[in-house]
Amino acid sequence: MAPATLPEDAITIGLLGAGNVGAQVARTLVEERELISARVGTPVRLTGVAVRDPEAPRDWKIPGELITTDAEALVDEVDLVVELIGGMEPAGELIERALRRGAAVVTGNKALLASRGAELNAIAAETGAALRFEASVGGAIPILRPVEESLSGDRITKVMGIVNGTTNYILDQMDTTGAAFDDALAEAQKLGYAEADPTADVEGHDAAAKAAILGTLAFHAPFSFDEVYCEGISAVTQDDIEAAAASGYVIKLLAIAEKQADGAVLRVHPTLLPRTHPLASVRGAFNAVFVVAENAGELMFYGQGAGGLPTSSAIMGDVVSVARRLRTPVAESPGVSDAVNLAPLPIERATTQYYIDMDVADKEGVIAEIAQVLAAHRVSIESMRQPGSVTVEGEVEDSDNGAKVQIVTHLASEKDLHETVQELRDLDVVKTVNSVLRVEVEK
Numbered sequence: 001m002a003p004a005t006l007p008e009d010a011i012t013i014g015l016l017g018a019g020n021v022g023a024q025v026a027r028t029l030v031e032e033r034e035l036i037s038a039r040v041g042t043p044v045r046l047t048g049v050a051v052r053d054p055e056a057p058r059d060w061k062i063p064g065e066l067i068t069t070d071a072e073a074l075v076d077e078v079d080l081v082v083e084l085i086g087g088m089e090p091a092g093e094l095i096e097r098a099l100r101r102g103a104a105v106v107t108g109n110k111a112l113l114a115s116r117g118a119e120l121n122a123i124a125a126e127t128g129a130a131l132r133f134e135a136s137v138g139g140a141i142p143i144l145r146p147v148e149e150s151l152s153g154d155r156i157t158k159v160m161g162i163v164n165g166t167t168n169y170i171l172d173q174m175d176t177t178g179a180a181f182d183d184a185l186a187e188a189q190k191l192g193y194a195e196a197d198p199t200a201d202v203e204g205h206d207a208a209a210k211a212a213i214l215g216t217l218a219f220h221a222p223f224s225f226d227e228v229y230c231e232g233i234s235a236v237t238q239d240d241i242e243a244a245a246a247s248g249y250v251i252k253l254l255a256i257a258e259k260q261a262d263g264a265v266l267r268v269h270p271t272l273l274p275r276t277h278p279l280a281s282v283r284g285a286f287n288a289v290f291v292v293a294e295n296a297g298e299l300m301f302y303g304q305g306a307g308g309l310p311t312s313s314a315i316m317g318d319v320v321s322v323a324r325r326l327r328t329p330v331a332e333s334p335g336v337s338d339a340v341n342l343a344p345l346p347i348e349r350a351t352t353q354y355y356i357d358m359d360v361a362d363k364e365g366v367i368a369e370i371a372q373v374l375a376a377h378r379v380s381i382e383s384m385r386q387p388g389s390v391t392v393e394g395e396v397e398d399s400d401n402g403a404k405v406q407i408v409t410h411l412a413s414e415k416d417l418h419e420t421v422q423e424l425r426d427l428d429v430v431k432t433v434n435s436v437l438r439v440e441v442e443k
């Protein structure tokens with residue numbers, strides 16, 4: 001049990017940033033100090049909270065004596081720094097400063113880790129400082145520690161999941177309530193799911209950063225943000241969602257890291273999933289990640305992927321883990337170890353199924369012409385639908401004017417698909433290719 005009165009020579013903690021996540025971490029460290037100290041086995045004490053604006057309203061009122069605007073001074077005096085400012089700077093220089101003086105760092109900053117992770121890990125290895133970032137992927141879900149530690153005796157071959165709460169919330173709202181994109185985004189911002197600049201969520205950059213972090217830990221080789229193929233959800237329309245629904249699919253933004261013999265393809269893009277797929281039932285801001293390992297087989301991790309309170313749970317788990325190690329050091333993971341054999345591969349090396357939605361001329365032979373183009377590029381058709389005539393401003397046009405064709409292909413390479421779509425666009429009988437989306441039917 002925790003001592004009734006905690007001695008003052010506790011492990012000292014400095015918190016940088018008191019926004020959605022930081023305010024909840026401050027609350028836990030103050031209100032649950034005895035519990036956290038008992039879990040660590042040594043007293044811990046929050047000695048300061050660096051903020052940009054001391055007067056800003058917060059989800060939890062931070063005691064005035066803890067507040068400072070001098071983040072550097074705070075970093076220089078504590079044993080453990082919790083960085084929850086977000087973004088590249090000043091978060092990057094503050095973390096580097098802490099690691100260089102040997103202080104432990106806990107952060108949820110995926111943007112920073114996906115671009116400077118290797119460099120920051122090297123500094124940490126040099127000074128013996130701990131650097132933990134469980135909150136950076138999947139919010140509350142324990143995913144990084146299982147991948148890094150529990151599965152360290154196995155070979156992971158694939159990681160696939162929904163890793164951005166904001167976009168899952170938006171797509172789910174559009175699918176279930178018909179909500180407009182902008183309204184759903186505004187709601188996700190209000191609920192504390194979105195990044196300070198929500199473009200990072202909407203354009204897939206946040207999910208791509210998480211894919212790089214997951215790929216690095218899963219494959220024991222370094223991958224960075226710019227090695228992840230990335231398409232966000234800004235081009236997904238209500239029409240796409242309705243057409244997908246009519247064919248028994250739901251659209252989700254997936255992050256996929258897949259190992260091949262000579263490397264790995266990491267990609268983030270909107271994906272059609274059959275409604276029966278386990279990831280199809282992941283609603284709201286929840287996240288879920290499949291991990292496939294040679295011996296373990298399939299594993300699935302599910303939970304709240306965003307939001308201040310859930311994310312603070314992952315931060316606190318890292319704080320406890322790192323604080324324990326400050327008192328009793330243990331060997332750290334050597335980090336990347338399989339790097340030599342695993343290069344990042346371009347998106348052309350990915351193989352998946354595709355959904356193609358086209359407006360075509362409604363006349364004989366159209367389907368045969370389309371099928372010929374696909375066959376010429378070794379792309380075979382799994383299913384084809386003709387859901388009725390094209391509508392103009394809500395009116396069903398005369399059937400002479402056109403029809404819609406929706407095709408789902410079998411597995412095809414990205415390169416073959418790309419060439420197929422180019423050629424389809426050039427056919428006289430194809431008026432427009434409305435959308436091309438990747439499809440995943442397997443876990």
Ligand SMILES: NC(=O)c1ccc[n+]([C@@H]2O[C@H](COP(=O)([O-])OP(=O)(O)OC[C@H]3O[C@@H](n4cnc5c(N)ncnc54)[C@H](O)[C@@H]3O)[C@@H](O)[C@H]2O)c1
Pocket residue numbers: 016017018019020021022050051052053071083084085086087090108109110111135136139192193194195196305306307308311
């Ligand atoms: N919100 C989530 O659901 C969630 C989940 C997982 C990870 N994260 C990550 O956690 C971090 C924080 O996210 P958040 O949602 O709490 O962001 P937020 O924007 O709510 O909070 C960041 C806070 O940092 C403050 N700040 C900015 N510059 C500062 C400076 N120089 N010194 C001190 N404070 C400064 C801002 O005023 C703001 O209050 C980000 O890296 C984010 O990507 C967030």
Ligand SMILES: N[C@@H](CCO)C(=O)O
Pocket residue numbers: 136137138139163164165166167193194195201206305306307
């Ligand atoms: N903006 C992120 C926060 C969690 O990392 C999301 O929506 O998933």
Ligand code: NA
Pocket residue numbers: 134135136137138139140141142143144314
């Ligand atoms: Na997590």
